[in-house]
Amino acid sequence: MKLFLKFDFTKISNVVLQEKLNAHNLKYQQSAFGEIELLEKVSAQQLEAFNDSIKNYGIYIIEDAKNIIVQKIKDAIMEMVFSEQNQISVKTSVFLSEKLNQSYSYLSNLFSEVTFTSIENYVILQKIEYTKTLLIKDELSLTEIAYKLNYSSVAHLSKQFKNTTGITPSAFQRIILKRKEIRTDQ
Amino acid sequence: MNKEYINIALADDDEDDILFFTEAFEELRIKNKVSTFKDGIELMIYLEKLEGELPDLLFLDLNMPKKSGMECLEEIKANRKFKDLIIAIYSTSSSEEDVENTFVLGANIYIKKPNNFEKLKKVLSEVVTTNWQYHTNSLNKENFLLRL
Amino acid sequence: MSLTPSKLLKIIFGIGLFVILCIGGFTYRHLNSLSKTNEVIKETYTLRSELDNIISNLKDAEVGHRGFLLTHDSLFLKPYQESKQKIENNLARLDTLILANQSQQLNLDQLEIDISKRFVIFNKSLDIADDKIILSEDILLLLHEGKIKMDRIREDIAKMLDYENKLLLESQEKNEQAIGVTPLFLYGILILTLILLLMAYAKINDDLKILKDNNEDLQVFKKLTEQAEIINNSATWIWDIVNNKFEFSDNLYRLVGEEPQSFEPTLENFFSYVHEDDREGFGQQVNLMIKKEDLPFATYRAVHKDGTVRSLRAYGKLMDTTIGEKFLLGVTTDISDDVKNFETIEERNLELVRNNKELSDFNYVASHDLQEPLRKIQTFISRLETKESENLTEKGKFYIEKIKSSSARMRMLIEDLLQYSRTSNSDSEFKKTNMNMLLEDAKQELSDSIEEKNAEIISDSLPTMEVVSFQIQQLFINLISNSLKYSRSGIAPKIEITHQEVLSKNVKVLEKSLFKYHHKFTFSDNGIGFEQAYGETIFELFNRLHGKTEYSGTGIGLAICKKIVENHHGVILAEGKPNLGASFIIFFPFLK
Numbered sequence: 001m002k003l004f005l006k007f008d009f010t011k012i013s014n015v016v017l018q019e020k021l022n023a024h025n026l027k028y029q030q031s032a033f034g035e036i037e038l039l040e041k042v043s044a045q046q047l048e049a050f051n052d053s054i055k056n057y058g059i060y061i062i063e064d065a066k067n068i069i070v071q072k073i074k075d076a077i078m079e080m081v082f083s084e085q086n087q088i089s090v091k092t093s094v095f096l097s098e099k100l101n102q103s104y105s106y107l108s109n110l111f112s113e114v115t116f117t118s119i120e121n122y123v124i125l126q127k128i129e130y131t132k133t134l135l136i137k138d139e140l141s142l143t144e145i146a147y148k149l150n151y152s153s154v155a156h157l158s159k160q161f162k163n164t165t166g167i168t169p170s171a172f173q174r175i176i177l178k179r180k181e182i183r184t185d186q
Numbered sequence: 187m188n189k190e191y192i193n194i195a196l197a198d199d200d201e202d203d204i205l206f207f208t209e210a211f212e213e214l215r216i217k218n219k220v221s222t223f224k225d226g227i228e229l230m231i232y233l234e235k236l237e238g239e240l241p242d243l244l245f246l247d248l249n250m251p252k253k254s255g256m257e258c259l260e261e262i263k264a265n266r267k268f269k270d271l272i273i274a275i276y277s278t279s280s281s282e283e284d285v286e287n288t289f290v291l292g293a294n295i296y297i298k299k300p301n302n303f304e305k306l307k308k309v310l311s312e313v314v315t316t317n318w319q320y321h322t323n324s325l326n327k328e329n330f331l332l333r334l
Numbered sequence: 335m336s337l338t339p340s341k342l343l344k345i346i347f348g349i350g351l352f353v354i355l356c357i358g359g360f361t362y363r364h365l366n367s368l369s370k371t372n373e374v375i376k377e378t379y380t381l382r383s384e385l386d387n388i389i390s391n392l393k394d395a396e397v398g399h400r401g402f403l404l405t406h407d408s409l410f411l412k413p414y415q416e417s418k419q420k421i422e423n424n425l426a427r428l429d430t431l432i433l434a435n436q437s438q439q440l441n442l443d444q445l446e447i448d449i450s451k452r453f454v455i456f457n458k459s460l461d462i463a464d465d466k467i468i469l470s471e472d473i474l475l476l477l478h479e480g481k482i483k484m485d486r487i488r489e490d491i492a493k494m495l496d497y498e499n500k501l502l503l504e505s506q507e508k509n510e511q512a513i514g515v516t517p518l519f520l521y522g523i524l525i526l527t528l529i530l531l532l533m534a535y536a537k538i539n540d541d542l543k544i545l546k547d548n549n550e551d552l553q554v555f556k557k558l559t560e561q562a563e564i565i566n567n568s569a570t571w572i573w574d575i576v577n578n579k580f581e582f583s584d585n586l587y588r589l590v591g592e593e594p595q596s597f598e599p600t601l602e603n604f605f606s607y608v609h610e611d612d613r614e615g616f617g618q619q620v621n622l623m624i625k626k627e628d629l630p631f632a633t634y635r636a637v638h639k640d641g642t643v644r645s646l647r648a649y650g651k652l653m654d655t656t657i658g659e660k661f662l663l664g665v666t667t668d669i670s671d672d673v674k675n676f677e678t679i680e681e682r683n684l685e686l687v688r689n690n691k692e693l694s695d696f697n698y699v700a701s702h703d704l705q706e707p708l709r710k711i712q713t714f715i716s717r718l719e720t721k722e723s724e725n726l727t728e729k730g731k732f733y734i735e736k737i738k739s740s741s742a743r744m745r746m747l748i749e750d751l752l753q754y755s756r757t758s759n760s761d762s763e764f765k766k767t768n769m770n771m772l773l774e775d776a777k778q779e780l781s782d783s784i785e786e787k788n789a790e791i792i793s794d795s796l797p798t799m800e801v802v803s804f805q806i807q808q809l810f811i812n813l814i815s816n817s818l819k820y821s822r823s824g825i826a827p828k829i830e831i832t833h834q835e836v837l838s839k840n841v842k843v844l845e846k847s848l849f850k851y852h853h854k855f856t857f858s859d860n861g862i863g864f865e866q867a868y869g870e871t872i873f874e875l876f877n878r879l880h881g882k883t884e885y886s887g888t889g890i891g892l893a894i895c896k897k898i899v900e901n902h903h904g905v906i907l908a909e910g911k912p913n914l915g916a917s918f919i920i921f922f923p924f925l926k
Binding site: 172 | 296322323328332
């Protein structure tokens, strides 16, 4: 039997984090997703032990301030792309500078410096990844997905999809479908 | 990902192509370590014996003596040990059927060997960055399909 | 043979038989009535003689009576007594004669009364005569009275005779009446019967003639069949399954290399001519033939005594007759020549398939393997350009530029050739595909040059068809890029794609198609077009209408289109008008 699963990564991360924090007897307060305020002084040794225990889950402590801002930018972008109300019709630049209270050019430069990619590219990447998950679910047509993700037209989404991945949305859907067929056959 | 370098493996029987490939990585700003294999069998022996971390990226030429890239791909995908391995097909062929077949069999990236060194550099850098994006942003690797 | 003549004959004979029966009936009835009349006459005659006898006996009594009266001699009393007795007998016989007739009975009663009265008078006068007085007053009176009585008796008898005469006459008249029509009637019927029989005879004669003609035709037909069998190398046979008897046509003997009717026609004898390896199979086929009562073909080899081997094919069909017999009617043909031809064709076909495969393999391998060194040449050039550029003279850079453009062109040729040889691969999968999607994908593929040329592409909604999707997408890409490439400078390309379903018989190029319907796709543009004279050569491999420097192209693109369309059993046409535009029309067959 094959099961196809859908994950809520945010929830998983939060649950793991809480368990590990409790296991290491750390008093904390979660201020935002991916941001924790430790309420008591912690030794470097303790912190390292905690760091080691969460590594296996792909969770890393970002020490650098720049990294923190980048992470905040990324979180904001995720919020923008995956927001259920979807209609955040303001420009990414406006949205980010308002959200993080910094000038967009500053954020943009910082982002490129740390991630080797631009905010714009990152937004596109996230949108295309979201498009992929929606395509696999096969509940929405490409036109509906384009609308949901605030694209001006299907052609625009198609083109961006093709430019980012090198294949068309329909080819993507076909390939994933065939992969599933092969796996269920085995 | 706090590693100092990116670990790359290439299986290709063509010496010139290996030369282009390694030179291109040398010229890229990314710190890397490239291991090369002359055919599929050599590659598979290396992978089976491997105890530490898997390569971050594996480049497979389709047309190789002894064991073809397609055969390697199928063997790798059938082994749970390699389930996290990102595989890039690196081939002369650009037939739509070849491309789709390798994707269906589980390849993540399909690169048609470019006929220009600058383009090769660009393509390889794009592969590395996209791979890194997937890695750092915990994206679903099942959906990682890239054709260049 | 029609059944009506024999039916007609049956009817005629039926009528004849009926008529003869009628005649018999009539005759019997008439003879019967004749004999009845005779009887009546005989009766009348007897009656008459009896009555006559009464008169004569009465006279005898009178004579005796008178003699006694005169002589008183008792001698005379004897005849008197005798006649009295006789009269009584007469009356008794009369009574039996007229038993059936009531009016005669009455008459007879009257007669009897009168006679007895007469005898009363006789007796009275005899009594008186005993007194010996001759002719006394009383006797005279009695004599008178006797005479009157006698007259009365005569009258009675006359009356009875009259009546009897009348009866006789009546019966005679009736008889005559009946007999009068009968002969005419009988004669008429006899004539009719004769006519009918004559007709039947004529009919039988006719039928016999037809039968004879048919027989002659049959003889001719038999001869023709024999001739046809010899010419066609075929033979016929009949197998009476119930009695297990065979009948072989002459040519069947010749087919197994023997003289006609030279051996007894049995299955065993025939089997000895069947090739050893085929005997088992042939036997099974024969058994099947009987079981299924109908068998497509049984093919086997026959070996002649001189060793010649011929291929024969037999076909049998069962015929049931109404009387429970079962015949297997068969035809056997010598198909040695066909088998030989078929083998040759098969061989040639195999050779052709082999050649084609070799050619396409060669094409594929050549173009595929040529790519490798070319790609390296190009990559090394790019290395030279970036790394060694400052070490090159201007001339050197110019040469490098030339090598670059030549190798680029070579690359294009190889890629197109590869594409062409890939479309030759016929083992691709046909799948139901939405053509709109393929067109969308094709447009995606060309999006850069569409944008660059600022081209407009308008299309109808396209159908879903069973196609090899890679190929159709390639077809769309080639046609659209063709239009983009051969656009007029300064005019934005406009490509219109239309679709409609057409009836094959309404389109000239599809008239011979086995499919009733075709999808018609038209790709029209506003580009440079071409002279209609090139409408066909445009699809030939390596055929180019324009110089290499003018428009880059390999002359393979449209050849690929044609190949793809043909792979889908379709037809592609090109229509062009110089400086106005070109249209490519594609027909794909489909079933409704």
